[in-house]
Amino acid sequence: MSRVPITLACWDYDRTQALADGSVRPDGVDLTYLCLPVEETFFRMLRHREFEAAEMSLSSYVTGLGADQENGPLVAIPVFPSRAFRHNGIYVHSGSGIEKPADLVGRVVGVPEYQLTAVVWIRGILAEHHDVPVASVHYRTGGMHQPGRVEKQALNLPPEIDVQPIGPDRTLADMLVTGEIDALYAPRTPRPLLEGRPEVRRLFADPRAAEEQYAAETGIFPIMHVVVLRREVYQARPWLARSLYTAFERAKAATEQRMGETAANRYMLPWLYDEVERTRRLLGEDFWPYGLEPNRATLEVFLRYAHEQGLTDRRLRPEELFVPESWESYVI
Secondary structure, eight states: OOOEEEEEEEOOOGGGHHHHTTSSOOTTEEEEEEEOOHHHHHHHHHHHOOSSEEEEEHHHHHHHHOSOTTTOSEEEESOOSOBOOOGGGEEEETTSOOOSGGGGTTOEEEESOTTOHHHHHHHHHHHHHHSOOGGGSEEEEOOSSSTTOOOSSOOOOOTTSEEEEOOTTOOHHHHHHHTSSSEEEOSSOOHHHHTTOTTEEESSSSHHHHHHHHHHHHOOOOBOEEEEEEHHHHHHOTHHHHHHHHHHHHHHHHHHHHHTOOSSOSSSOTTHHHHHHHHHHHHOSSOSOOSSGGGHHHHHHHHHHHHHTTSSSSOOOGGGGBOGGGSOOOOO
16 A cells, blocks of 8 residues: 655654654655754745645744635644743843843844744743833844845734844844844854853843743743644645654654663763653653643743734634644544
């Protein structure tokens, strides 16, 4: 019996390793796993729809849904290859006088793109928990380390939100060093910080402590990416959604089992066992869940943030993001 050929573009995650090496095979599918940097995957899928399935920025997917839920080019399943706390992604110019989050009000802040998922989370957290309203900051967009980055999708933002591109020959990292921008919100660590440049530092001196406090208070482990299929691929074979979802679940379970091995260190982290135990104490045994219901509260917060920041014309419901075949599972 022939299998359906599907190309999946996704990064090199431990939780998808079994899909990449073929030890987990989606039922009825001949899977080609393309390991690509996330920015390349997002760009190629959004602009050219090159793959049958792909990892996708949660914000880009949500922003692209628009008012016509029935005919958008992409559909999603509740698989989340990337999650990350983002207090560590707020960087400031050392001479800016910014010592606490409230000092960001009125400042000029760089963001690679306004709609980036990490940036949506950062703005939402700052507004909700640190008294930094979204419109109180002036946003400047552009490449972190290479000039010329632009928004992947057209945005229709409220007039009170100031978003402007930087010059075509400038980068956000350089402008943070010179003080032309006061701060930077970004998912990637800026190169000047990695190089030890004294002009750049993180806003939170102990970001892990801030992130653990946030997790303890909210129960949220922020979702960054989702898995999408081209709509016509899904419509031709709706069973593909459940097949891929189940395969991602099996691949993640294999990684969770490997993480518990103590006879020999699979990963180059000498205290991984302690890190796993510490994470589970804080976030629970299944700290990286897939599925709609286990992630409902987190998705509701993100969708509220996206609407409050002008990225959606109404507040979407979590169910609207995913094909109905993935909402629930059978029980024996």
